[in-house]
Amino acid sequence: MNTILESRTTLTPGTWSVDATHSQIAFAVDYMGGTFRGTFSPFAATLTVAEDGTASLVGSAPVSGVRVQDENLTAHLQSPDFFDAEQAPEISFRSTAIERSNDEVTVDGDLTIRGTSLPVVLTGTVGEPAEDPYGGTRFSLRLDGTIDRTAFGLDWNNPLPNGEPALANDVTLTAELYLVRN
Amino acid sequence: MRLLGIAGSLRKESWNLKLLLAAAELVPEDVEFEVWDGLKAVPPYDEDDDGLPAPPPVAKLRAAIARADAVLVATPEYNSSFPGQLKNALDWASRPFATNPLRFKPVAVVGASTGAFGAVWAQAELRKVLSAIGARVIEGDVALRHAPERFDEHARLVDEDVREQLEEVVSELVEAAMPRVAVAA
Numbered sequence: 409m410n411t412i413l414e415s416r417t418t419l420t421p422g423t424w425s426v427d428a429t430h431s432q433i434a435f436a437v438d439y440m441g442g443t444f445r446g447t448f449s450p451f452a453a454t455l456t457v458a459e460d461g462t463a464s465l466v467g468s469a470p471v472s473g474v475r476v477q478d479e480n481l482t483a484h485l486q487s488p489d490f491f492d493a494e495q496a497p498e499i500s501f502r503s504t505a506i507e508r509s510n511d512e513v514t515v516d517g518d519l520t521i522r523g524t525s526l527p528v529v530l531t532g533t534v535g536e537p538a539e540d541p542y543g544g545t546r547f548s549l550r551l552d553g554t555i556d557r558t559a560f561g562l563d564w565n566n567p568l569p570n571g572e573p574a575l576a577n578d579v580t581l582t583a584e585l586y587l588v589r590n
Numbered sequence: 591m592r593l594l595g596i597a598g599s600l601r602k603e604s605w606n607l608k609l610l611l612a613a614a615e616l617v618p619e620d621v622e623f624e625v626w627d628g629l630k631a632v633p634p635y636d637e638d639d640d641g642l643p644a645p646p647p648v649a650k651l652r653a654a655i656a657r658a659d660a661v662l663v664a665t666p667e668y669n670s671s672f673p674g675q676l677k678n679a680l681d682w683a684s685r686p687f688a689t690n691p692l693r694f695k696p697v698a699v700v701g702a703s704t705g706a707f708g709a710v711w712a713q714a715e716l717r718k719v720l721s722a723i724g725a726r727v728i729e730g731d732v733a734l735r736h737a738p739e740r741f742d743e744h745a746r747l748v749d750e751d752v753r754e755q756l757e758e759v760v761s762e763l764v765e766a767a768m769p770r771v772a773v774a775a
Contacts, residue, residue, distance in 0.1 A: 488721070488726045
């Protein structure tokens with residue numbers, strides 16, 4: 409028996425907000441031969457999908473919520489060497505186009521860090537909406553992208569003994585979102 | 591608005607102190623300029639002593655930085671870097687790191703030397719350290735060379751080019767401090 413799968417090209421209509429407890433915005437950057445990781449908490453994100461499938465995703469996170477495993481490093485990340493929390497207290501994202509092909513999704517948008525907005529492309533996977541035990545409907549959306557931190561003015565570095573920079577410029581971003589219908 | 595001036599040299603006839611005093615003459619009328627004179631009294635940094643209450647000279651330094659809206663540091667050059675006593679004071683000031691009074695504070699660095707280079711390497715290293723502490727280090731600089739030729743017998747800066755550079759740095763520093771003053775008010 410053949411099963412004909414319906415091709416999915418749009419997300420499910422509705423206004424969807426992030427379930428913060430089960431969602432995460434994380435970053436990773438190569439540092440001294442290893443990988444330095446952190447997260448942003450709290451953050452907010454809203455996905456709006458019209459009946460015709462047109463979708464937009466907006467999100468933001470306060471720089472004061474950057475989390476790494478050392479309070480001194482957290483303080484350094486908030487300083488003018490990196491995010492400059494005093495003059496640019498928020499990171500934000502606004503999509504310009506969202507395309508879906510079955511469980512794969514591509515989100516084009518503008519990412520604003522330290523007052524600089526640049527286009528980014530995020531790719532990932534989307535799950536099917538499911539009823540949760542609390543009477544709501546939710547689905548998962550995972551997005552990955554890579555940005556050059558120096559393009560946003562986060563250009564701190566320090567040379568290793570061999571002269572190479574300690575911190576890479578490319579930073580991978582991962583958003584694991586559980587979206588709940590409002 | 592209040593600026594704090596810190597000279598990295600201890601001797602009474604310091605060229606860098608004279609440079610700071612010249613800068614004090616160039617600030618706008620409504621800006622106070624305090625020259626901090628406690629550098630020599632700051633003890634060597636010792637984590638065992640780094641608690642509350644802080645050693646009095648350290649507490650005074652931290653308070654002077656905290657009440658200033660911006661800081662101007664004038665450094666000489668010792669062995670291609672800035673003096674140990676200045677580094678020691680900054681190490682004290684930077685603790686505890688996450689809440690230290692230099693965090694986000696606009697800071698400018700200038701320097702004077704008797705040689706031909708105007709303490710440029712010392713200034714570069716000092717900017718790096720201040721950035722690591724979390725200060726907002728502004729880009730302008732003054733490298734005052736051949737210091738004895740730049741001041742008259744009354745310790746007044748007589749080099750017009752250097753005065754213009756210094757005025758520009760002071761102006762950038764005041765401008766960088768404006769938003770903080772507005773928030774504080």
